[in-house]
Amino acid sequence: GEKVDAIIIITIIFISLALDLFQERKASKAAELLRERVCITATVIRDGEKKEIKVREVVPGDVVILSPGDVVPADCKIISSKDLFVDESALTGESAPVEKDSKNNFLMMGSSVISGNAVAVVLATGENTEYWKIVKGVEKVTETEFERSLRRFGYMILRVSFVLVFFVFGINAFFKRNILETLLFSVALVVGLTPELLPLIVTLNLSSGAIRMSKKGTIVKKLSSIQNFGSMDVLCTDKTGTLTQNKITLIKYVDSEGKTSDEVFLYSYVHSSFQTGLKNPFDQAVLAHKTLNISDFKKIDEVPFDHFRRRVSVVTERNGKRIIITEGAPEHILSVCKKIKIGEKIVDYNKEIKKEISKTFKDVSSIGFRVLGVAFKEVDFKENYTKEDESEMVFLGFIAFYDPPKETAREALMLLENAGIEVKILTGDDEFVTKKVCEAVGFKIKGKIIHGNDISQMTDDALERVVEKSNVFVRVTPVQKNRIVNALRKRHVVGFLGDGVNDAPSIKQADIGISVDNAVDVA
Structure with a gap:
């Protein structure tokens, strides 16, 4: 007989449904626009030409070209490859990169290229892929801190409701009230306490926030991550492109004694000209420094970069001789x-020379320059060259680059500190460069600087203690970055900011994964 109450309730339900429908439609349109902005592309060969197309436009029979950082766009069969390693952890659970070649030649959609290059033909796309069969059936969704809080809140309301029902029912029964009225009153009390519109209100606010953020150039792929920002108390970040501008300039090229060497620049220039694997700003900086005539060099082969060797090699031919030129992290x-080349002489590499080289390296990198080592050797004529050919080489010298700190980095770090968020730097660079950048942006180093070699010797329990005491980690691999993030997540809500293929696992593993606009596909 309560017609007014019924009308009010029905009206509220209809308004709620209408709002939900409107907001979902608006959010869907916004999401579609956002997807267009972060659309992953694939490089294919069509009509004899290389073309970059959207992944959804890839069809069976397309020939795709894969390089480090690329996401495999479909199920493919390898036609040719060179030192190809892919990450299939999202599909198989195997954390170690898997080597692919002419025998183990099947590439699954959703896996990502860690190192090496390949040309492959597309076998299946969409629902016909192994990705669809495996991931859609068993994909594990990581619960965020916000979702955990909502679940705990729901359980609390449920417990309070049950306690109130029994308490109210017990009191009324004790005073011998009508049992049916008592039961209805208790149920009505529970209904009144239940926040029915909470999911809608949360969705409305989060989607509205996502749309506003998109207008400022920030794309939100998962709504619950917005709320996670409020809970984040630790932000792990790479150094390059975050604290620095990632606008790298070649500053100097020196031999082992620290003297300017045109030969070092020549070999580095040849290497940068012929290297076609992992795209990096170092090669661009070398080629932009000045132009050399290298028409007498002919490229024969290359050994791509990977994060275990930390170097890349190019095999060239000149005047009837084949030379392998290797460039990478100095220690690697x-x-x-x-051997080592000093002036015009090639001498054995001994302890005294090692000290001299270490001094030169420290002098250059302590200024804040990023340093790479250059080595070479003559090799025999053969069809293919591998990483095993990178042995008994002749060290030539160093090339040094400068990546200026961002002008906004100091202010950003202060804002994070004032917000109670601790920043931890996880970088593949050496200790000297990292210390100089930290000094330039006003970042206070806490505790001891931890090296990747030290982390590889630690147990997970030991690492949990270390990550609490230190905030700078150098020469770390992608696997070690992932271990640091996991160790921090035991006690904190962790965000990770990165842009490269080496950051992708950690971006995915953190509570809040943040990728910059110029990141590789997998990031």
């Missing part, structure tokens, strides 16, 4: 060198 270059 020196680890494969048996």
Whole structure:
């Protein structure tokens, strides 16, 4: 007989449904626009030409070209490859990169290229892929801190409601009130306490926030991550492109004694000209420094970069001789060198020379320059070259680059500190460069600087203690970055800011994954 109450309730329900429908439609349109902005592309060969197309436009029979950082756009069969390693952890659970070649030649959609290159033909797309069969059936969704809080809140309301029902029912029964009226009153009390519109209100606010953020150039792929920002108390970040501008300029090229060497620049220039694997700003900086005539060099082969060797090699031919030129992290270059070129002489690599080289390296990098080592050797004529050919090489010298700190980095770090968010730097660079950048942006180093080699020797329990005491980690691999994030998540809500293929696992693993606009596809 309560017609007015019934009308009010029905009206509220209709308004709620209408708002929900309107907001979902608006959010869907906004999401579609956002997807267009972050659309992953694939490089294919059509009509004999390389073309970059959207992944959804890839069809069976397309020939795709894959390089480090690319996401495999469909199920493919390898036609040719060179030192190809892919990450299939999202599909198989295997954390270690898997090597692919002519025998193990099947690439699954959704896996990502860690190192090497490949040309492959598309076998299946969409619902016909292994990705669809595996992931859609068993994909594990990581619960965010916001979702955990909502669940706990729901359980609390449920417990309080049950307690109130029994309490009210017990009191009324004790005073011998009508049982049916008592039961109805108790149920009505529970209904009144239940926040029916909470999911709608949360969705409305989060989607509205996502749309406003998109207008300022920030794209939200998961709504619940917005609320996670409010809970975040630790932000892990790479150094390059976040604290620095990632506008790299070649500053100097020196031999082992620290003297300017045109030969070092020549070999580096040849290497940068012929290297076609992982795209990096170092090669661009070398080529932009000045132009050399290298028509007498002919490219024969290359050994792509990977995060375990931390170097890349190019095999060239000149005047009837084949030379392998290797460039990479100085310590990883020196680890494969048996000799060193000093002036016009090539001498054995001994302890005294090692000290001199270490001094030169420290002098250059402590200024804040990012340093790469260059080595070479003559090799025999053969069809293919591998990483095993990177041995008993001749160390030539260093090339140094400058990546200026961002002008806004200091202010951003202060704002994060005032907000109670602790920043931790996880970088593949060396200790000297990292310390100089930290000094330039006003970042206070806490505790001891931890090296990747030290982390590889630690247990997970030991790492949990170390990450609480230190805030700078250098020469870390993608696997080690992931371990640091996991260790921090035991006690904190963790965000990760990155842009490269080496950051992708950590971006995915953190409570809040943040990728910049110029990131590789997998990030």
